Structure formats: C-alpha cells, structure tokens
Amino acid sequence: MTDPTPSRWGGGEAESIRAALAGDRRAFEALYRAHSGRVHALCLRLSSHAATAEELTQEAFVRAWQRLATFRGDSAFATWLHRLTVNVVFDHQRAQRSWYRRTVSLDDEGDAVDVLPDRGSAPGDRHDLEAAIRRLPRGARTVFVLHDVEGWQHDEIAARAGIAVGTSKAHLHRARSLLKEWLS
C-alpha cells in the first residue's frame, strides 16, 4: 500500500500515542482530532451512507483505542489506523450481507444503482465524482476507493476483502468504466 501521509510516528503524535496507551483519553482525543477527517472520508466513500459513515468512524476509533497496544510504530500511525478502519468497514459489510440474506435476500451487488449521478454541479467536477462513487456497486466502489483514492495495491485489497486479485481488478475496471461513462 502506498501511504500518501508522511510518517507521523514522532513528535507530538508519539507522545499522544504513549499517553493514550497509558489510558489518557485526552491524548487519544488529540489523535482523534488529527485523523477523524481522513477516517471519516474513507468510511463515507466505502459505505456511501452518511449516517453509517459516522457510526463506522466512531467504531474505528473505539477499536483503535482497544487495540492501540498492537501499534508498534513500524508504519505511520495513519496507515495503521486506516487499515483498522477498512477492517471495521468490511466487518460491517459482512454483517450487513448476512442480515440481508436472512431478511430481504438482496445479493452482494444489491446496492448497485446504474443511473446517472445527480447533476447539481458542472459535469465532471470532483463533486460529481463523489456522487458517482456513491452510486457504484459495492464491490466496484470498494476497490476504486482503496486502489485509486487510497493507493492500495490489488493484492492487499484482495487479501483484506477475501477476494481474488483478478476479482479486484475486474471490480476496478467496472468502476472506472462506469465513472467515465457517467462523467463524460
């Protein structure tokens, strides 16, 4: 995975991490303030649902607090936190799929919406792209966000999502084709 954020394991953040590990919630709040925007952006793009994204953001930070001792500083804190966040989102999606199967019987691509994005702004701007990403089928959206937005490699996406590398590439191809069609 390519992490676009420079390593932050140092300086004030290192102190915050050490203090949080000792149980200091104020120190953990500093970490929350520094990273909540990026964690929320990731949750929002992966879930495509504002209320769910906020719930997942909370869950990610609660899990980060619980598992902070597993952060050893061999990668940037942001990288560790984003991987943990993706796991939280995947756990949520698996639970959701299980629930759907028992109730409304939607298939894995049940949230696919093959319609044009809203045209509240000039065609092809980044707001349009955000709207179009929300409308992608779940698998295509997940791979597009992780690969093209977050910079992950297909093998890591495949390992985390429990899919084949070829499936990840197929999802990305479909996502990019749909986005180009919608935004052209």
Added chain:
Amino acid sequence: MNANSDEALDALTARLPRSIEPSRDLWPYVDARIASPTPRAPLWQLALAAGIAALFVGALLLGMPRGIPADSAVAYRQQLDAAFSPLRQASLTRYRARADRLDPALRRTVETNLAIIDRALAEIRVALERDPDDAELGQILKRTYEQELAIIDAVTPNAPVDPQQYRGAL
C-alpha cells in the same frame, strides 16, 4: 472537465479531498464508549440469560415470515420494536433499582451513554419516518438497542440478556 478518459478520471480522483469532517463532532460519542469498560456478569448468569433471550426472541420471530419481500425493512423494524421493547423496559427498570448503589463515576458514565443512545434512537426514528424503507437504518436501530442493553447488563447483576448471544437471532 469531462472524465471520459483514464487520464481525466485520474486527474479528478487526485483532486478529491483526503479529509472530510463528519457533520457533527463524534468525539463525545467515542469518549463515552471508551470511558465505560464493561465488566461482565458471571458466565453462568450470561449463559442462562442467553438461553432465555434466545427463546424469547426466537419465539417472537417464529411468526416472522422468512425471505421477506420488498417492504421488509418496515416489517423488520416492527419486529425489532416488538422484540426489544419488553427487554428495554425490563433492563431500565433493573438499572433504576440499582442505580443508587453504583459508584458515582460509573453511574455518570452509564447515564451519559444511555442519554447518547436515547438521542440516537430519537434521531433514527426521525430518519425512519423520512425513509421507512431504508433497511440500513433498521440495522442501525437494532445495534443501538443492543448497545443500550449491553450497557445496562454490564452494570446490573442477573442480566436477563446478553446481546452478543442473541445477535445472531435477529
């Protein structure tokens, strides 16, 4: 700018903001949750509670058709309300009976959590009025009910329900 080429799509993607702040400050919710480590009741109590809860919720769900059709989100929510309402009443009654004996700091934490959950339930119901067919909101409602029960169960003995155990039943 159109995105009808790979280069144009890449350029648009590169312009996406890396950070999007939530619509509200989520820290108080995170803080309330990490401030309340949940002591567990003795295992035999939880096992008994889980059995009772599974029977209770299972009995409620027996009348629920399998493979619910398109309007299932509304039906599922009605089932949730029917299943959780008596459990919530019993849990809150049990909590109120013991609240005075709790450590004041723990009591403040619990009641902060319960107040947050109460507001969340109100917000979910408002959202469901706007969009009653939203299946995801139904799922959030279920998890919120479970969180409320889990908090009370953590601080009251003879807990009748372990939400972790009946989670799979709904």
